[in-house]
Amino acid sequence: MRRWAARCSRVVWPRPPSLPWRSRRLSPARRATSTTIICSPCWRRPASATLTAVPGSRLQLKGDSLDQPAVQAFHRERFAAQGVTPDRLRFRGRDHTHEDHMAAYDEVDVALDTFPYSYGNTAFEALWMGVPVVTLAAERFAGRMGCSILNAAGLTEWVTHTPEAYEACAIGLASDPDALRRVRLGLRDQLLRSRLLDGRAYARHLERTYRQVWRRWCADAARHG
Known part of the structure; x- marks a missing residue:
């Protein structure tokens, strides 16, 4: 994980602007999002x-096929059933370069993690670029x-456990430009100080886990001859 941060640092991604979208843009942005994930009724x-x-506020949907008119129409129809008018949606297909992909986070104020399948690398990218991520923890x-x-x-504080709490967290963030500005300016430094990017500590923890598994296996083998 430290290697991931080092790679991003070598590329020198610019610090995100303090608050890029006064229109409060939300996004479930993924580098490659399948239609099944984005169209999940439980997330929508x-x-x-x-x-x-x-x-x-507006919702930006990003994925490989989302520059196709038929796919856009598919999503507009389903969001319309939830009372969302077409002008509240923006579609973005796959970016041609990784630089463009990372720069897309400058257009997002809050990232709405999808469920039942959640972010992986996308969460790293969003947080690194100063975008808070709201997630719903599944089992x-x-x-x-x-x-x-x-x-x-x-x-x-951005981890929720019910759809109602997820919604409340997202609304709270999107409704507070001052809080978003503070988050955006300090999030990258917080990541660098966190155990998320502490590769040495991660390796030590993983080694201890391997030892525990091995000792448990040995003890079980001894009990059963």
């Missing part, structure tokens, strides 16, 4: 409720990656 409902509750690995990353980064 709180995302739509957040848009409704925050005047002037299985595929739905807990965002939760694990936020916990390791010391950002537990």
